[in-house]
Amino acid sequence: MAARTSVARRQKGYGWFLYPGLGVLVVFFFGMFFWNVGISFLKWPGYGPAKWVGLDNFRNILDNQDFWESWIHGAFYVIPYALIPTLLGLVLAVATYDAFVGKFGSKLVPVARTGFFLPQIVPIAVSGMIWMWMLDGSEGALNTFLEQLGMGEVTTEWLREPDTALLAVAFFMLWLQTGFAYVVFLAGLSRLDPSVLEASQLDGAN
Incomplete structure (x- = not known):
């Protein structure tokens, strides 16, 4: 009983390390959230009377048509940045775990993890420069x-045309974020x- 009381007292002491972070979260997140909700009902340029x-x-x-266009662009940006990388990372992690760990051993897992x-x-700036070079309209890789494959008619200014530029950014974010989801899911599978x-395999699970 005394041991449980001592453990409970030690655990209560951890709260003091969490309170500063909680205070910052309340002030700078929830406070600003309600502040923005409040001023959304006002006509106020940011200074003077409201x-x-x-x-x-x-x-x-x-x-406003511009709002809906920006909303569609934002949704198009979120899907390749969050949704698709999460699903693709899960698929790749399961495939890696099943192929490397289950059949060929786990020695190749670090190679796959590093690659993805x-x-x-x-650095994001370096990645951006690399992709700008690859997608350059005149001397891009x-x-x-495509010209070496005899598909010169397909070449275009990838970063200057609105439709292709949006797709290029989406593919770049997909390439950037998939590895993070992959490592997280692979770490979960390894635990x-x-x-x-073994029991699930005996029961016939695939």
């Missing part, structure tokens, strides 16, 4: 490769109890 307009700001923005995680290690996997 005028209450209610829901007029929301009506105006919903009728490499985009996260390279992609257009040069699975082998007895659970």
Whole structure:
């Protein structure tokens, strides 16, 4: 009983290390969130007196075509940045775990992990320069490769045309983020109890 009381007291002491971070979170996240909600009902340029307009700001923005275009572009940006890399990282992690760990041994896992995680290690500025060089319309590696394959009619200014530029950015974010999800899922799979996997295989799970 005394041992449990001592452990409980030590655990209570951990809270003091969390309170500063919690205070910063409350002030700079929740505080700013409610502040933005409040000023969204005002007509206020950021200085001077403010005028209450209610829901007029929301009506105006919903009728603004530029808002919907930016919303679509934002959604198009989020999908290759968060959704697809998560799903693709899971698929690659399962395939790696099944192929390397389950059949060929785990010696090749660090090689695969390093290869997929490499985009996260390279500084974003360096990655951007590399992709700009590859997608350059005049001397880019992609257009040069397509011309060597006899597909010169497909070459274009990848970063200057609106449609291809958006696709190029989306593919770049997909390449950048997939490795992080892959490493996280692979780490989770490596912590699975082998007895659970063996039992599931005996039960016919694929």
